[in-house]
Amino acid sequence: xxxTSGAIAVEKRPDEPAGTVVLDSVTKIFxxxxxxxxxxxxxxxxxxxxxxxxxxxxxxxxxxxxxxxETPNSGSIRIxxxxxxxxxxxxxxxxxxxxAYALFPHLSVAENVAYGLQQKKVPKAEVREKVVSALEMVxxxxxxxxxPTQLSGGQQQRIxxxxxxxxQPAVLLLDEPLGAxxxxxxxxxxxxxxxxxxxxGITFIFVTHDQGEALSMSDxxxxxxxxxIEQLADAETIYSSPTSAYVAGFIGQQNFFEGTLNKxxxxxxxxxxxxxxxPLSAQTGTAVRAAIRPEDITIDSKEPGPQINAISGSLVxxxxxxxxxxxxxxxxxxxxxxxxxPRPGAPRLELKSKVWCTWTPESVLMFHAHEESPGSHDSxxx
Amino acid sequence: MSxxxxxxxxxxxxxxxxxxxxxxxxxLLVLWFSFGYKPGVFQTHANDKLSxxxxxxxxxxxxxxTFWNTLWVGVAGTLLCxxxxxxxxxxxAAKIPSRxxxxxIALVMVPYWTNFLVRTIGWQIILAPHGWLSAALNWLGxxxxxxxxxxxxxxxxxxxxxxxxxxxxxxxxxxxxxVSQDMREASKDLGAGRIATLLRVxxxxxxxxxxxxxxxxxxxxxxxxxxxxxxxxxxxxMAGVLVASQFQTAQNWALGSAMAVLLILxxxxxxxxxxxxxxxxxxxxxxxxxxxxGVAK
Numbered sequence: 001x002x003x004t005s006g007a008i009a010v011e012k013r014p015d016e017p018a019g020t021v022v023l024d025s026v027t028k029i030f031x032x033x034x035x036x037x038x039x040x041x042x043x044x045x046x047x048x049x050x051x052x053x054x055x056x057x058x059x060x061x062x063x064x065x066x067x068x069x070e071t072p073n074s075g076s077i078r079i080x081x082x083x084x085x086x087x088x089x090x091x092x093x094x095x096x097x098x099x100a101y102a103l104f105p106h107l108s109v110a111e112n113v114a115y116g117l118q119q120k121k122v123p124k125a126e127v128r129e130k131v132v133s134a135l136e137m138v139x140x141x142x143x144x145x146x147x148p149t150q151l152s153g154g155q156q157q158r159i160x161x162x163x164x165x166x167x168q169p170a171v172l173l174l175d176e177p178l179g180a181x182x183x184x185x186x187x188x189x190x191x192x193x194x195x196x197x198x199x200x201g202i203t204f205i206f207v208t209h210d211q212g213e214a215l216s217m218s219d220x221x222x223x224x225x226x227x228x229i230e231q232l233a234d235a236e237t238i239y240s241s242p243t244s245a246y247v248a249g250f251i252g253q254q255n256f257f258e259g260t261l262n263k264x265x266x267x268x269x270x271x272x273x274x275x276x277x278x279p280l281s282a283q284t285g286t287a288v289r290a291a292i293r294p295e296d297i298t299i300d301s302k303e304p305g306p307q308i309n310a311i312s313g314s315l316v317x318x319x320x321x322x323x324x325x326x327x328x329x330x331x332x333x334x335x336x337x338x339x340x341x342p343r344p345g346a347p348r349l350e351l352k353s354k355v356w357c358t359w360t361p362e363s364v365l366m367f368h369a370h371e372e373s374p375g376s377h378d379s380x381x382x
Numbered sequence: 383m384s385x386x387x388x389x390x391x392x393x394x395x396x397x398x399x400x401x402x403x404x405x406x407x408x409x410l411l412v413l414w415f416s417f418g419y420k421p422g423v424f425q426t427h428a429n430d431k432l433s434x435x436x437x438x439x440x441x442x443x444x445x446x447x448t449f450w451n452t453l454w455v456g457v458a459g460t461l462l463c464x465x466x467x468x469x470x471x472x473x474x475a476a477k478i479p480s481r482x483x484x485x486x487i488a489l490v491m492v493p494y495w496t497n498f499l500v501r502t503i504g505w506q507i508i509l510a511p512h513g514w515l516s517a518a519l520n521w522l523g524x525x526x527x528x529x530x531x532x533x534x535x536x537x538x539x540x541x542x543x544x545x546x547x548x549x550x551x552x553x554x555x556x557x558x559x560x561v562s563q564d565m566r567e568a569s570k571d572l573g574a575g576r577i578a579t580l581l582r583v584x585x586x587x588x589x590x591x592x593x594x595x596x597x598x599x600x601x602x603x604x605x606x607x608x609x610x611x612x613x614x615x616x617x618x619x620m621a622g623v624l625v626a627s628q629f630q631t632a633q634n635w636a637l638g639s640a641m642a643v644l645l646i647l648x649x650x651x652x653x654x655x656x657x658x659x660x661x662x663x664x665x666x667x668x669x670x671x672x673x674x675x676g677v678a679k
Contacts, residue, residue, distance in 0.1 A: 145676065
């Protein structure tokens with residue numbers, strides 16, 4: 001961003017080059033509810049960061065504060081090392097891809113894309129050139145002179161992307177841009193978005209409630225909950241070592257077991273014991289919750305040897321998920337266990353027969369039970 | 383089990399029939415009368431001899447003065463309504479929490495439900511030369527002596543703006559309400575300030591409502607004779623008053639019809655001309671923003 005006069009020269013931080021986004025203890029309160037609660041976050045230039053969480057977790061409010069549509073009640077926001085508080089949206093070097101695209105219906109596709117450049121008084125020939133290359137980038141060159149209302153959802157999405165990127169912002173903000181697309185198109189766009197982002201080297205901040213979307217595209221994911229960041233890490237870390245039961249339940253599916261910690265550091269309940277490779281450091285008798293991913297559970301009709309991590313039940317259903325088969329086992333007491341095996345080599349089992357589910361201690365994550373999980377994945381029938 | 387099913391478009395026929403009988407037919411009748419004459423003191427019109435003589439009769443200097451006056455009040459009144467209603471409607475549609483909007487619309491509409499004549503006579507009391515407004519302005523030292531506004535063109539202007547304002551506010555409100563906040567935010571996000579967003583996004587998208595509101599105020603305002611009669615007197619005369627007096631007082635339907643036809647033509651031509659002028663004025667602006675890419679070579 002260019003500063004217009006020397007009189008109000010903005011102090012730039014050398015350790016925050018163009019494309020860096022820093023939120024420092026940012027809080028936003030709407031009436032009685034705290035939408036964003038003391039968030040601090042640093043996004044590196046060229047990074048693809050996702051803000052992931054259920055609706056109402058504050059992810060969209062955070063994005064809107066970066067765009068300049070909301071002002072934080074406290075804390076500071078810096079973009080490319082420059083404090084942007086008090087700077088209106090039209091003077092920030094960021095652009096947004098809106099959830100409903102927000103294309104101007106009275107302008108053609110090309111005029112939509114040209115809008116930002118025209119505001120900056122870019123010469124006409126240059127506008128034309130840049131619009132054409134932006135449309136080519138999103139493969140929409142031949143639709144240039146149509147009206148947005150004549151385009152499909154996916155095409156409108158591309159135009160919204162071109163309209164934002166043509167301005168070469170330091171940071172691109174995306175507010176659930178793929179939410180309105182059907183599944184196949186969404187997966188296609190995920191790949192294209194990621195490709196575009198790595199080619200352009202622009203910082204992307206991507207808001208989504210879809211964990212699959214966040215996992216497939218992001219360099220890092222910030223999992224948000226009630227206005228706070230619950231965990232900030234790369235996809236692999238978040239998937240394999242979630243720091244809380246909330247994160248564990250939010251990313252992917254989990255089998256949750258409730259119980260108390262016994263003197264050996266294992267979970268114990270009426271059904272048996274569960275051992276984790278990394279025990280939870282807590283007092284004996286603490287209420288704990290163990291989480292095991294469905295793909296870490298082995299299922300067989302034969303009774304396994306003497307081991308702790310095993311449970312038997314009746315096979316309720318087998319569903320085909322393409323590359324994997326999913327087994328739902330009724331283990332009694334109203335509880336079910338979900339197991340997933342790769343299709344080649346998946347065991348052939350009879351419905352309603354007695355089966356055994358086993359898992360290694362390494363696949364068990366142990367948490368304090370008072371942290372409730374989102375979406376309640378402990379009954380994995382869904 | 384067969385039931386008689388009427389074609390769906392039948393639902394449009396009552397309205398079309400109504401317009402044919404009570405709008406098209408009277409207008410044609412007026413046009414027909416305008417080519418006739420008033421044969422005697424006790425007859426209003428006759429059409430056995432057709433001529434343009436009534437038009438020649440109508441186009442006298444008094445009539446031109448009154449027409450000019452009407453056009454002035456019509457254009458100024460419509461512009462004032464537009465200028466006043468614009469921020470109100472925008473504020474109601476874009477800035478006010480939605481739970482208060484119903485109340486605000488009611489506040490705009492309730493005075494409109496009161497009888498037109500009663501409301502206009504109310505202004506007579508307010509604007510009276512020695513009325514309370516006059517006294518208040520004297521007390522404030524803004525004027526000295528009586529308030530000399532009643533029975534002038536200014537009083538008529540005040541009256542029509544007051545009477546027709548709701549007809550402008552409502553269509554503008556609906557128009558602005560349909561321009562979503564997303565649109566304005568997208569515009570600002572792309573570097574357009576408040577004014578640029580207003581000119582390039584909000585107004586173009588609200589244009590159908592602006593045109594509807596303008597016509598909804600301009601057309602009845604040009605034909606209004608109640609406001610002009612009550613507040614205008616001799617100095618604030620309007621064409622509608624002339625037409626009414628020919629029909630009601632002079633009982634000369636032929637001349638009254640000719641005047642009415644001329645008034646209709648004035649409204650149509652002036653509205654079309656205004657549209658053309660605005661379009662021509664905006665042409666360079668629109669041209670500079672147009673961008674046609676064409677097909678790839």
